[in-house]
Amino acid sequence: MKKAWNDKEKQYLPSGAKPAFYDYIQQKAAMIAKSMLKDVRRHAGLGDPPTAYYNNIPESANAMIKRAVNFKESEMTKFCENLSTFLLQQKEDIDSSILNHGPYRLASNFSSFQISSESWFKMNIGQKESALRKFHAAKMSDSNDVVSNTTDNGTHLSSPQDRVSLSVDLDQLASGITSIPRAMLKGIGEKARTLLGKEGSVQRAPGCQDNTAFVVESQTSDKPHFVTLSKNGKIKCEDCPGWRA
Secondary structure, eight states: OHHHHHHHHHTTSOTTOOOOHHHHHHHHHHHHHHHTSHHHHHHTTSBTTBOOOOOHHHHHHHHHHHHHTTTOOOOHHHHHHHHHHHHHHHHHHHHHGGGTOSSOOOOGGGGGGOOOHHHHHHSOHHHHHHHHHHHHHOOGGGGGSOOOSBOTTOOBOOOGGGOOOOSSOHHHHHTTOOSSOHHHHHHHHHHHHHHHTSTTSEEEOTTOOSSOEEEEOOSSSSSOEEEEEOTTSOEEEETOHHHHO
């Protein structure tokens, strides 16, 4: 068995590297026999036949927490504060996946939970909470089921085909911008998605042939905004309260 295992491991090692998996298992053999064999797992209440036991989930959680505190010790109050911020960010990232932005994306089997940004901004608080409750209540076993495309309040959720993706990832962009709050950047992104997803909201300015000037629908007044793009890449929006801020 040693030769078979070593030959198998060599297929995945750099040239000249020595196989070590067989020797590792030999060193852990007593622990495996004491803690992981079938009879041990059965007596531990893992069923009959017993299911396998892994600690991958808690170890993964430990690794994420360590990264969240930069692998540094801290006072309990500071640690709790950092952990609270970390958990809140995790929840926001997961919730953002139904809008198709942030670091996570829904698997294709769960795409019916996706909501367009335009639909999301039209929903009231109760409708948003209803959509999120349905999303968080879904189990992996539900992936093959047909999921209702409405919230508890009857609001229709648009299909994934209605989604508009931006050419930049605002979450990655935010990591390099400290002068603008993260929440404001997200608001800018959502407004951009809404405008791009609405037909006719962004039009090339009359007489412009080189895509350097646009007329953009305003969400705060009846007067559209005039947006220009300079050769150096600078963008200017005239009479735009958000831009001036």
